[in-house]
Amino acid sequence: MPACGKSTVGVILAKTVGMKFLDTDLLIQEREGALLQELINTKGNDYFKKVEEYVLRSVNIENAVVSTGGSAVYYPEAIHHFKKNGIIVYIKVPFETIESRLDNITTRGVTMAPGQTLKDLYDQRAPLYEANADLVVDADGLTVEQTIEKIIESIEQPC
Numbered sequence: 001m002p003a004c005g006k007s008t009v010g011v012i013l014a015k016t017v018g019m020k021f022l023d024t025d026l027l028i029q030e031r032e033g034a035l036l037q038e039l040i041n042t043k044g045n046d047y048f049k050k051v052e053e054y055v056l057r058s059v060n061i062e063n064a065v066v067s068t069g070g071s072a073v074y075y076p077e078a079i080h081h082f083k084k085n086g087i088i089v090y091i092k093v094p095f096e097t098i099e100s101r102l103d104n105i106t107t108r109g110v111t112m113a114p115g116q117t118l119k120d121l122y123d124q125r126a127p128l129y130e131a132n133a134d135l136v137v138d139a140d141g142l143t144v145e146q147t148i149e150k151i152i153e154s155i156e157q158p159c
């Protein structure tokens, strides 16, 4: 989900466990030489999604913590790539938390269909994240550090 904390948590998690860190939003921006929002504004959602899918499918995730965009859940082949070579973590936070963090939704580059509200997006995606994750971490009310601790614990001691 956008703003659930993937980028913030991911970079500190990588540092904590001594792995490489990759943020696929940054890989897209570097590849395209444009900000995500510029890309969506000038070339459209469909173009953005094609580039995003390509980057997600081809990223080398070996020994890396990879923070994707929230829209990663739309690409089955990318999910397969991540599942086969890594552990997919869903950082689960309530809608109200996402809403309060996303005050910059129009400049941040969230891929929403015309007329779609943030709540629609949340309700549409939440079951997809649940279904595709190897690990669901309930991060409601947790700090970044507590979320990282919970992720590490869950991976070390799977139930």
Ligand SMILES: Nc1ncnc2c1ncn2[C@@H]1O[C@H](COP(=O)(O)OP(=O)(O)O)[C@@H](O)[C@H]1O
Pocket: 001, 002, 003, 004, 005, 006, 007, 008, 009, 067, 101, 142, 143, 144, 147
């Ligand atoms: N556990 C947390 N508690 C409070 N704020 C957080 C937490 N995790 C992330 N944030 C804040 O939420 C915003 C979105 O975080 P970000 O890491 O960019 O999310 P994502 O990569 O999932 O879109 C940032 O302003 C970040 O500081």
Ligand SMILES: O=C(O)C1=C[C@@H](OP(=O)(O)O)[C@@H](O)[C@H](O)C1
Pocket: 001, 002, 003, 006, 007, 025, 036, 068, 069, 070, 071, 108, 109, 110, 111, 112
């Ligand atoms: O959920 C989305 O539709 C998106 C989330 C963004 O990343 P974050 O999830 O890191 O905000 C970024 O990939 C893109 O703007 C689309």
Ligand SMILES: [Mg+2]
Pocket: 006, 007, 008, 025, 067, 068, 069
């Ligand atoms: Mg991010």
